[in-house]
Amino acid sequence: MPAGRKTVAIGFLGSTLDRVGKGASRWQKWRPTVGLCQQQDLLIDRLELIHGLDARDVSLAERIAADVRHVSPETEVRLQPMSLRNPWDFEEVYGTLHDFVGGYAFDTEHEDYLVHITTGTHVAQICWFLLTEARYLPARLVQTSPSRRKDEARQPEGTVTLIDLDLSRYDRIAxxxxxxxxxxxxxxxxxxxxxxxxxxxxxxxxxxxxxxxxxxxxxxxxxxxxxxxxxxxxxxxxxxxxxxxxxxxxxxxxxxxxxxxxxxxxxxxxxxxxxxxxxxxxxxxxxxxxxxxxxxxxxxxxxxxxxxxxxxxxxxxxxxxxxxxxxxxxxxxxxxxxxxxxxxxxxxxxxxxxxxxxxxxxxxxGLAGRREDIEPNIDFELERHAREQGRLVRFNREARTRYLDFANSAQALWNGNFRELSASITRMATLADSGRIDEALVEEEIGRLRRSWGAAQPEGEVERLLGEGAEALDLFDRLQLEAVISICRQARSLSDAGRQLFAASRQEKQNPNDADRLRKYLARFGLDWAALKS
The missing domain is CATH 3.40.50.300 (P-loop containing nucleotide triphosphate hydrolases)
Incomplete structure (x- = not known):
């Protein structure tokens, strides 16, 4: 135990194990409560000794307290009378100990606590364990046992084992x-x-x-x-x-x-x-x-x-x-x-x-907010289809790339989220011949999805002009390109469109070439002025 901190032990009086007689011979026999306070490497500063209310238990508790003071004068013994009508009734024992723990003034800044689980009924031992494991008791468990040496009569203090329920400290368990x-x-x-x-x-x-x-x-x-x-x-x-x-x-x-x-x-x-x-x-x-x-x-x-x-x-x-x-x-x-x-x-x-x-x-x-999860969900849906139908289906490489590009594009709304993705994969897996989803099936499914989203997503100018290439655009580029196309549609010429689009930045240039800037921007997307005006 850390230096400067007190060690407090809490435990039941052993109505059988601690009761070994009143004469001098009792000092030659192992008694768990007394033995706990006799350990050379473990000083108990205070012992909270819980005992029954009948006269026989009170008398034994007083005798054990006196013997503890005799072998360990440094130990303060506090007798804690407790009423238990049936010490084998789990509900009663747990409730009584829970109340005891709730009313106890723990001082974890200055004291370390041990719960002695050797004495008391098996029910009491289980309750001590549960209360300690749940941290109602800020304590470690301590177990005492008689010495196994042949000269046990000369070792009445027995042995002691500390049990720490902080399971994260044990590598294998963790x-x-x-x-x-x-x-x-x-x-x-x-x-x-x-x-x-x-x-x-x-x-x-x-x-x-x-x-x-x-x-x-x-x-x-x-x-x-x-x-x-x-x-x-x-x-x-x-x-x-x-x-x-x-x-x-x-x-x-x-x-x-x-x-x-x-x-x-x-x-x-x-x-x-x-x-x-x-x-x-x-x-x-x-x-x-x-x-x-x-x-x-x-x-x-x-x-x-x-x-x-x-x-x-x-x-x-x-x-x-x-x-x-x-x-x-x-x-x-x-x-x-x-x-x-x-x-x-x-x-x-x-x-x-x-x-x-x-x-x-x-x-x-929704699926649109978890596009990075589309690919693993596709694999999951194919595996589920195989389990349910007893038929393994896979994508061709080109077909998988095409479907993923579309599924991850801004064009894929996924209004029905993962349920809709599941339905989409199920349709292709069902229609796949020889267990392979090819590009034709993917194109057919993409068309089916586009039609189902048609009311919410009419084909725009970007799709009409770029075709499948529109699916690779980020939303930022798409919105910007849509605005540029709209200006170009209304402008009289390439230069006129350039002047409208670069009205602010052109003021900083001595020789602004708005038409050239616009021409280069459109070329990034494979477009030209003639294509926009046709």
Missing amino acids: TRFRREQEESLAFLKSGIATRNADFNRSIEQIERVAGRSRAPMLLIGPTGAGKSFLARRVYELKRARHQFQGRFVEVNCATLRGDGAMSALFGHIKGAFTGAQSAREGLLRAADGGMLFLDEIGELGLDEQAMLLKAIEEKRFFPLGSDREVGSDFQLIAGTHRDLRERVVDGLFREDLFARINLWTFDLP
Whole structure:
């Protein structure tokens, strides 16, 4: 232990191991509590000795305290009477020790703490471990045991072992935990080697939160960004860790209206409304012990929002038409493509519910915001198609390059996000002969996608003039070129267009040649004045 700091040990009186008699022979026998304070290399400055309330335990505790003072005068012994009706009842023991720890005045700046786990029932030992591992106790565990030497009678102090639960200090365990975390991250991402830094950070946080909390999560992103898929993955991960026993229940709140919304979510009793000929359990009760995913939660009505808030906070609610509460303990994941803060301001979403579900909020960008993830998702979709159809399909090299160029260009809107990309790959894989997607199939699919986005993206002058070359343009260059083309269309001549475009910078030149500057700019894109005016 560090110099200048006190060492405090906390532990139960060993009602069996510490009770070895009252005579002089007791000094020749191993007693764990006394032995802890007899160690040559471990000075216990204070011993918090927990004992029962009956007279026999009190008498033994006083005798052990006196013996500790005899062998270690430096040790202060504090007797801590504790009432345990049943020391083998896990709930009672854990609750009692939790209260003891909560009321103890820890001074971590000046004291180091040890929890003696050799004494007490096995239930008590487990509870000590859980409280220490969860950091309710800022301590290390200490275990004592009798000496194994043949001259044990001369070694009544036995041996002592310190156990530090800071698992990150143990390389093998830390490596194993890192590997398991990497496996969990890969599971949440379906094995897709995503390259978007913001998305990867969000997944890392979701993995940590999923393992440590049952608080609600809020997933924000456009339709098709993968909110539902990710919610189910979180459920499957937690179920694999035995954190769930119940079901995964999913509902799109945009489909719920009126009494149907109340009934679907909270259930109803027979006769609750016209047509309610039998009772209905409701989705919240169906999710008991599991997870409830409410997609598009921003579409819920205010009445449903109020009941949902009560169900989240109290785990209880009233089915429609009933005056008797029912219970359901579920974890909520909510999804939305809306700005819920704006809906709160507009009076369309309850502020208290938003505050309750906004503890863990994660933004899931659409495909257009994660273009670096298009290529790994293409590979994932091809592998999924192979698993589901039993038929391996691959791109020709030229076809893959052509599709990627288009998919990553500003021309590809991806309004349907990853769902739309999945559909696109599935169509080509289905139509591919001999398991190969060729350039003809890619061109056909690009045309299909262009037509599906036609209403939102009519072909512009840049596309008409540059053809496929337009797809390689950055948005910055595209917007600039569109503006130049517009000026040229209206100008009387190349020089006139140049004067309009370079009106400010030409003032700084003694011999401005606006036409030449414009001609060189257009040549960068393979264009000339005649092509623009034709």
